[in-house]
Amino acid sequence: MDRDALRMVCSPQFWRMGVLWTLSLLYSYLLLFLRGWTAAPRRREDVGRGRRPICVVTGVILNCPNRSVCLFYRIITTVFHGAPPSDGAPSMVCDGSQATSGLGRAAAAALAREGYSVVLAGRSAQLLSETAKEIRRQQPDACLEAFQVDLSSYRSIKKFEASLNQWIRDSNLEPSIQLLINNAGMLAKSHRVTEDGIDEVMQTNYIGPFILTSILLPLLKNSPVPSRVVNLTSFTHRCVSEIDVSEEALQGVKFGQHSVGGSYPLASTYEYTKFCLLVFSYELHRQLHISSGISVMAADPGVIETRIMRELPPCLSQFAFFILRTLNLLQQPDTGIGAVLDAALAPPEASGKYFFGGKGRTIRSSVLSYDIEVAKKLWAASSALLQELRLRDCELRTG
Known part of the structure; x- marks a missing residue:
């Protein structure tokens, strides 16, 4: 074990991940067991005239483990099972034709099979091309x-909006x-500030999706059939x-303060971002489902098993x-995509639900996540931050 790994093992955040996260996951499965087998059916809205419905999926990449990870997998399997993986076992070697897929790629592929015209959105042009x-x-x-x-960039999101609208016009859609x-x-192990002055994890996991959803709302509201937003949260x-x-807090100032003279609270930061995204989902449901028909x-x-922990040893x-x-x-993306597809294809009346466990099943999230006052404050603070970014971008363009 190298020094970086040893330092991580000695940190409270590591044990928070190892203990609290595992207990949270087990509690979710307990709720699933107590919930029973009532499930929401899947269906795809028909936009008519032979047109495909359009789906935008963010975070789409091929998931490629590195060689040190592959070697570790072989060693640990040999130690615990007495033999290395057989030739018939799933390969951990990544190449263009046998790459382990990420969750976004799995969702995109599944929705393409459902007849959607899928817009792949991600940071790397090369990985997007390989995924397509x-x-x-x-x-x-x-x-x-x-x-x-x-x-993690407001300007990049605005550029994406312009490109998406141009593609829609050019395609006569x-x-x-x-x-x-x-x-x-x-999930990051160090505090990094984006060009917008926000903690990178905070902006990627919550602020960015909030901005993107806000910017794309006109296109969602203009849909001839009920449209939908699905936010991937976490136990x-x-x-x-x-x-x-x-x-x-939404700018991640406290996370940066923790990392000065100490370690970055990677587990607490991730939990906070996923909590915010969940509360935003519920508030968006309350504001849009009845008034606009958006679920x-x-x-x-x-x-x-994706690359989300790639920064850890x-x-x-x-x-x-x-x-x-x-x-x-532990699930592979192609089998663990169930809850995402359930949320994407459930009937509109399932809006505001928390999908978990696949097979159309839903459970209750934490008590705090249903606090309406917290949701209103989060919405107000997020909207104020978005307005600041808009004004700053406008000043840069005109100045």
């Missing part, structure tokens, strides 16, 4: 369009979208026991995956 090629290799008739967007899936997310929101939703769902896929992230796999709590 991989989906088309499996589905030659898939209708895909890829756009670069960095949710209705100026509307039917489905937005906010899937982008990250880790249950670890949040008290909440500060001031504008300063808003929260989807919790559970623990998926490989030996620790893969050991965590090994333990979760042994407990049968």
